[in-house]
Amino acid sequence: MSETKKRRKLDKRPIAYCVLSFFMAAFLFLLSICISLRFTLLSNDYMLSTMADSEYYTQVTEEFRQNLESLGHASGLNSEFTNNFVQSMDIRQDVIDYINAFYTGQSTVVNKTPFKQKFRAAIDQYAEENKKEGQEPSEKALEYLTNEAATIYADCIQIPFFAVIANFIYKLTTPMNITIAVLALLCAVIVVIIYFTNSEFRHRTYRYLSYAFSGAFLCTIVLPAYMHFSGIISKVSINSRSLYNLFVSYFDGMFRYMWIFALAYLVLGVLFFAAFARKHKRLVNNH
Amino acid sequence: MPEHHHHHRHHSSHRSLNGKNFVILPVVFSVLILGICAAVIGPTILKFYDMADLFISDVKLDYSDNYRNIYVPTSEGLEESSETSETSSEPKKPLSSKTVPITSIEYPRYSDQFGELIIEDCGIKVPLFFGDGNLQLNNGVGIYTGSFIPGYGRPILVAGHNVTYFNGLKYAKEGQIVLIRTSYGNYRYEITGVEVHDKDDTSAYDLGAEEETLTMYTCYPFDMVGLTPYRCFVYAKFLSGPALDKHN
Numbered sequence: 078m079s080e081t082k083k084r085r086k087l088d089k090r091p092i093a094y095c096v097l098s099f100f101m102a103a104f105l106f107l108l109s110i111c112i113s114l115r116f117t118l119l120s121n122d123y124m125l126s127t128m129a130d131s132e133y134y135t136q137v138t139e140e141f142r143q144n145l146e147s148l149g150h151a152s153g154l155n156s157e158f159t160n161n162f163v164q165s166m167d168i169r170q171d172v173i174d175y176i177n178a179f180y181t182g183q184s185t186v187v188n189k190t191p192f193k194q195k196f197r198a199a200i201d202q203y204a205e206e207n208k209k210e211g212q213e214p215s216e217k218a219l220e221y222l223t224n225e226a227a228t229i230y231a232d233c234i235q236i237p238f239f240a241v242i243a244n245f246i247y248k249l250t251t252p253m254n255i256t257i258a259v260l261a262l263l264c265a266v267i268v269v270i271i272y273f274t275n276s277e278f279r280h281r282t283y284r285y286l287s288y289a290f291s292g293a294f295l296c297t298i299v300l301p302a303y304m305h306f307s308g309i310i311s312k313v314s315i316n317s318r319s320l321y322n323l324f325v326s327y328f329d330g331m332f333r334y335m336w337i338f339a340l341a342y343l344v345l346g347v348l349f350f351a352a353f354a355r356k357h358k359r360l361v362n363n364h
Numbered sequence: 365m366p367e368h369h370h371h372h373r374h375h376s377s378h379r380s381l382n383g384k385n386f387v388i389l390p391v392v393f394s395v396l397i398l399g400i401c402a403a404v405i406g407p408t409i410l411k412f413y414d415m416a417d418l419f420i421s422d423v424k425l426d427y428s429d430n431y432r433n434i435y436v437p438t439s440e441g442l443e444e445s446s447e448t449s450e451t452s453s454e455p456k457k458p459l460s461s462k463t464v465p466i467t468s469i470e471y472p473r474y475s476d477q478f479g480e481l482i483i484e485d486c487g488i489k490v491p492l493f494f495g496d497g498n499l500q501l502n503n504g505v506g507i508y509t510g511s512f513i514p515g516y517g518r519p520i521l522v523a524g525h526n527v528t529y530f531n532g533l534k535y536a537k538e539g540q541i542v543l544i545r546t547s548y549g550n551y552r553y554e555i556t557g558v559e560v561h562d563k564d565d566t567s568a569y570d571l572g573a574e575e576e577t578l579t580m581y582t583c584y585p586f587d588m589v590g591l592t593p594y595r596c597f598v599y600a601k602f603l604s605g606p607a608l609d610k611h612n
Contacts, residue, residue, distance in 0.1 A: 149527070346390070
């Protein structure tokens with residue numbers, strides 16, 4: 078190879094490494110998003126643990142009690158009846174079954190029949206015990222009340238918009254796993270290329286890895302930082318307190334993953350810069 | 365010579381740390397990556413971003429079960445109320461020509477208790493809320509926020525539960541007096557009729573009317589276990605009370 082060609086090839090090497098660093102930053106950024114989604118949106122364990130942490134079950138049961146009490150006050154039922162009835166319901170288990178059904182691709186329609194049977198038996202007994210002359214309840218009125226109560230119950234179990242994305246979530250899990258594996262592999266390949274083609278001057282390896290991790294840090298931090306400082310998540314307008322707390326906890330957790338990734342990228346970027354500076358100094362001193 | 369030249373090149377490149385590249389290049393990378401992402405998924409995200417306005421409020425919502433009570437009883441106008449009450453069967457004119465600048469009152473926010481509703485003949489004396497959600501109806505009766513507050517000169521629609529606060533409406537009869545007390549004045553209305561309508565019957569009331577009327581409603585029938593689509597509507601006409609001056 079002539080001297081000129083050799084020099085030209087050597088001149089192009091930094092540009093090629095910068096391009097590799099750029100791609101690695103992009104892959105690391107995408108990897109952080111994919112892993113955050115995989116362990117939050119696409120995980121029923123995450124949903125269930127967020128529900129437990131945000132006291133969703135307690136709050137949704139209280140909302141169900143309030144709604145049923147309100148219905149009772151329009152239907153001849155006193156507060157004692159509705160409170161006792163709610164205590165006998167296991168809303169927690171029904172919510173868990175509903176969430177698990179989503180993530181396993183089963184039917185997500187709440188089965189109201191067991192609730193209706195239980196509620197109807199309870200109001201029949203209540204009507205019998207509180208019977209007033211000339212005020213016998215009509216079958217139609219009791220059925221209408223049971224159906225309304227069952228609707229309130231189903232509304233408490235269901236999570237709005239979740240049904241819309243359920244199918245999407247179920248279908249996305251496997252492709253997401255593959256995407257994560259491919260992105261991790263691509264990052265590994267770039268690291269190997271940068272590492273082994275700079276064995277003579279190791280500081281360059283650290284330089285380009287520092288570029289990649291620092292770039293990934295800047296990309297990854299933008300979204301969680303915007304969400305945090307704008308406070309947009311906490312201003313979401315949801316009428317139900319239980320759903321609001323679940324929503325806020327859910328997205329806080331999701332962005333927490335991104336904060337962790339951003340922090341890890343920053344630390345790695347700084348460490349590689351420090352390693353570069355150390356090697357560089359030693360090299361300059363040797364010369 | 366080439367050996368020497370090669371050494372020289374590396375030597376010169378090692379002299380400076382060139383630290384600014386460690387800032388500039390990551391910034392350039394991130395701008396490019398985020399720019400590409402924005403170009404690829406931006407149009408889709410923008411559709412949802414526009415929709416997000418519907419779900420984001422200006423302030424964080426208050427989910428507490430407590431409500432604000434802004435009601436401070438005033439006796440102004442009560443004397444003339446009792447006078448008229450005794451002669452309620454006679455044709456009536458608004459007895460109070462007084463106006464209250466709307467800017468001088470504390471306009472109720474959703475869920476505030478801002479007054480009380482009294483129908484002595486029916487044994488009703490209950491807190492009056494602005495809003496008719498569960499919280500309000502479990503603590504009193506509530507004005508539908510799509511209607512108006514007393515003194516505004518437009519229809520008022522009040523809801524209550526038939527087991528609790530509006531159970532007394534079963535005794536409502538034409539000619540009975542309804543008193544609504546607020547911090548900015550006392551308002552009197554006279555019941556003109558009681559009717560039962562389906563809950564979806566929009567002819568049961570007219571919120572677009574240009575006169576002040578009071579419509580109270582609750583579930584029907586009373587004192588029976590069960591739910592029906594029927595509602596008991598009690599209609600009342602305005603008798604007296606200070607008008608709210610909307611221009612001041």
